[in-house]
Amino acid sequence: MGKKFVWVIFAFTFVFCITQIADAQRRQRIVVATGGTGGVYYPYGGTMAEIINQHVPNVSCTAEVTGASVENVRLVARKEVTFALSMNDTVYQAYTGEGKFEGSQIEDLRTVFQMYPHVYHIVTLEKYPVRTLSDLKGKKVSVGAPGSGTEYKTNLVLPLLGVTYDDFRTYRLSFAENATQLKDGIIDVGIWDVAPPTSSIIDLSTTHDIRFIPLTEEEVTKVVAAYPFYGRITLKENTYRNQNEEILSVSVWNSVVCHKDASEELVYQVAKAVFENRNVLINTHRIAEYTTVEDSANNSPIPIHPGALRYYKEVGAVQ
Incomplete structure (x- = not known):
């Protein structure tokens, strides 16, 4: 009886471990590029990653410290990160190939939502x-x-x-x-x-x-x-x-941006999770009160990703 019990426990543990490994392999790993630890990008992006982990199925998200806006749009362009936080002057000029981005235009950039000024x-x-x-x-x-x-x-x-x-x-x-x-x-x-x-x-x-x-x-x-x-x-x-x-x-203003090739379903789920849990962002920093569906749907400096646009149409922010 004792040996049978041990084998049952062993079999249960083995199956549990295999299931956990398989689940981890199924989970898509994504990165949010933020900024330095002394600014708002870092806690905002970290909270965004927490919301994604808790409310977007089969996704594992981490927030990374970076040099912020300019570096972030270039990381997105190289598909080294999935989402990134960036100021809209950088976003606009990267997309249009103006200023410091002359000769290195990033036409593949898209916005997900508008954050705050x-x-x-x-x-x-x-x-x-x-x-x-x-x-x-x-x-x-x-x-x-x-x-x-x-x-x-x-x-x-x-x-x-x-x-x-x-x-x-x-x-x-x-x-x-x-x-x-x-x-x-x-x-x-x-x-x-x-x-x-x-x-x-x-x-x-x-x-x-x-x-x-x-x-x-x-x-x-x-x-x-x-x-x-x-x-x-x-x-x-x-x-x-x-x-x-x-x-x-x-x-x-600041945007969360992604590559145009990012999964429409992923971007939709992220936009939906962020806005349905906006109070969590506000609890992290009150500036997130500016993070609204209306501004995000209507005030983007460049084209909005189709996944985010799908969410804005769903909630009636755009026709």
Whole structure:
């Protein structure tokens, strides 16, 4: 009787293990490319991966740290990741082959949904005499991490407003590095293009008095006229510690993108899972309140993937 029991347990365990292995082999493994750990892309993309794992059948999803927008669209183009987060200036110019993407157009790019707007933060310490864009000249300035949307946007915006990279000592740092090197006195100014409030600036403001460098109405008008994918926005007062007034700046929306060859059923299931569990994203970061079906269906800067479009038609957001 004892031997029979042992054999039954053995057989059950064997079958269970084989079943688990077979199930794991059936599960499609996909990757969401996010950004650096000091911004919002990383927690947003991580939560998106959790939603996919819990609500999309037969899919195993992981979120990966990357250099963000520019790197991400190139990863999608090479089919090294399934989904990626990117700023819409990068998305638009990659798709059309403009700017830094001249000669390397990514026509295979498609959007899945619109995430939220970024605010362009130009941050210094209160003790430094930096109050306007022209004061950046001669300073040590971090323009954003290599391959990031922040650096891409900085490369478009600052020269348009009369400040070139030749005017200051250029650093290319992640958001977390911006905060650390401002604390340590290595740089004078750090630039973030990110959803507010972001953890790295919050961390910096808890130990140091900081100042935000605003744009003028004239500067914002000039940027928006030159680049229609940018818009006027104000950083609301008290978004960060001791920030007692609104800060005028420019914004850009962000998309989740994929390759045109991505499975229509997979993209449909991901869009459906994200919007039906949007509260989970909002619990991760309140900026996800901007993640709506309406904006996603109607405000994409490039064509929407057929899988996502199928979902938007299903819920009546498009005809």
